Amino acid sequence: MITIPASYKESQQRFHNDLTVIQTYWPAARMNSHFLPGEEDLSIDWISADPIQAKERLLILTTGEHGIEGYVGSAMLQVFVEEFLPRLDPKRTGLLIIHAINPWGMKHHRRVNANNVDLNRNFVDDFNTLPGLNPDYTLLSPLLEPKHPLQGVFGEKVFFLARTASMLLRYGVVRMREATLRGQYDNPHGVYFGGRGLQEETIFMKDLIHKTLTNYGHLLHLDLHSGYGPRMQMSLVNSPLEKMSARETQDKYDVPRVMEANPNDFYSIQGDMIDWEYLLVKNEFPQMHHFATTFEFGTFGDSLLAAIRSLRSIVFRNQTDQFGASPSALKWIDREYEEHYCPSESGWLLKGKADACLAFNGILKAEGYFK
Secondary structure, eight states: OOOOOSSHHHHHHHHHHHHHHHHHHOTTOEEEEEEOSSSSOOEEEEEEEOOSSOOOEEEEEEOOSSGGGHHHHHHHHHHHHHHTGGGBOTTTEEEEEEEOSSHHHHHTTOSSOTTSOOGGGOOOSOGGGOTTSOHHHHHTHHHHOOOSOBOOHHHHHHHHHHHHHHHHHHHOHHHHHHHHHSOBSSOTTSTTBOOSSOOHHHHHHHHHHHHHHTTOSEEEEEEEEESOSSTTOEEEEEOTTOSSOHHHHHHHHTOSOEEESSTTTSOOOSSOHHHHHHHHHHHHOTTOEEEEEEEEEOOSOSSHHHHHHHHHHHHHHHHHHHHOBOHHHHHHHHHHHHHHHSOOOHHHHHHHHHHHHHHHHHHHHHTTOBO
């Protein structure tokens, strides 16, 4: 039965137990760990396995880039290991499976790392060009960066809704969504902060992926996330650098919903990991067949009110982390933030599993990864 792990450590132990299963098919598979500096016992763990006969196809699975989203990622990784791993061809397929790119965020139930950096805005080549890149974020700063402790929840909700409505009338939905979600590089205490330099986790991931790609001709990368899109529905989110359209992706992989990371379908992202990988393949492995996408498990929903609730969760979480909160407000935001990325409803998890199975099956079959 699919379950959400109760803690980062439980998820990590579950992942370590997966090694025995994987070694049934890839006897030389090995567990590796990159420990982050600091007093906490935190590591990015990965299982790597070369093909038994020839390096033809590489499958990369990644979880927990946004730490708290790693709990759903852990559950879906179990679905993959139990139901799809035995169907792969170990003779010609290599594996790179990564647990908790952002272990600090997963342990502390945050999207960001210990430096308040959103790692999926941090895969950047030149940070000198980024300050001032998102001027609309500054316009929205009164809404996005309240500078006081979170107190009475009801009053805070009413004030947030009123201010959001005012700014929606002034700037419109698309402009506000782009300003908030694209990423910003000016305020290290704000939301969706992409950093002022590469983070330890980003440096490690860049190096690991780059080294692993060597000598493969075919790459498939599936990155597991939660929090955006229709409730009770997983969506594939393609990079704007992917040549297939959303419709072509749906038809090829037999999946019901595909979005593209642009202002119309999803939102634009600066410093995205998958975008960086597309450029890496284009520049250094031009002959490689490459498809990478994000599994995005929707939680609150995609209505306007759901979008406001989602933004409120992000803003209030950051407000609490920066300025504190009353005990009752802290209890509420902890619960609300958890629901944003890891819903407690059992039916939600079962539907997520069904959607993941549909996508795993369609993509792995079409890309020739099954025996």
